[in-house]
């Protein structure tokens with residue numbers, strides 16, 4: 703199975719989870735390609751129209767994992783901007799994960815997840831949520847394991 707992992711990461715946390723999911727998929731014999739969103743210039747919360755160095759190439763990928771950090775109590779502007787102007791995702795399955803600084807999902811994670819899900823559904827994708835990793839929690843390793851297992855199982859189901 704061919705899987706694309708489309709993610710944004712400012713300080714490396716979301717990247718590290720994306721890499722673990724990629725490794726888990728590869729260990730099960732699947733092709734998994736990381737496609738990082740790299741904005742042009744600095745992006746601050748509140749910015750709406752983010753431009754990217756290049757856009758993900760999703761031709762040939764019907765299964766896509768999207769990963770993003772929470773910023774300013776919502777979905778970060780880079781992912782929000784990318785998904786708002788992304789092409790149709792008709793027929794594609796999307797599995798979502800987030801990383802969040804605060805320890806509880808009501809401090810931005812729930813809102814960010816709902817926004818990411820709604821944007822993808824508006825593009826026609828079938829959406830599943832793999833979960834949120836709360837970066838400052840003591841049980842972060844357990845949360846990472848759970849998100850990696852869910853994302854891997856959900857995308858190949």
Ligand SMILES: Cc1cc2nc3c(=O)[nH]c(=O)nc-3n(C[C@H](O)[C@H](O)[C@H](O)COP(=O)(O)O)c2cc1C
Pocket residue numbers: 710711712713714715716717747770771772773774775776801802803804805809810811837
């Ligand atoms: C500009 C900015 C805003 C942030 N706002 C929030 C927030 O509102 N709620 C939260 O839980 N974490 C917030 N964080 C923390 C990040 O969500 C968290 O550290 C995340 O894991 C970073 O992922 P990354 O390293 O892939 O960029 C913020 C981080 C940055 C840089």
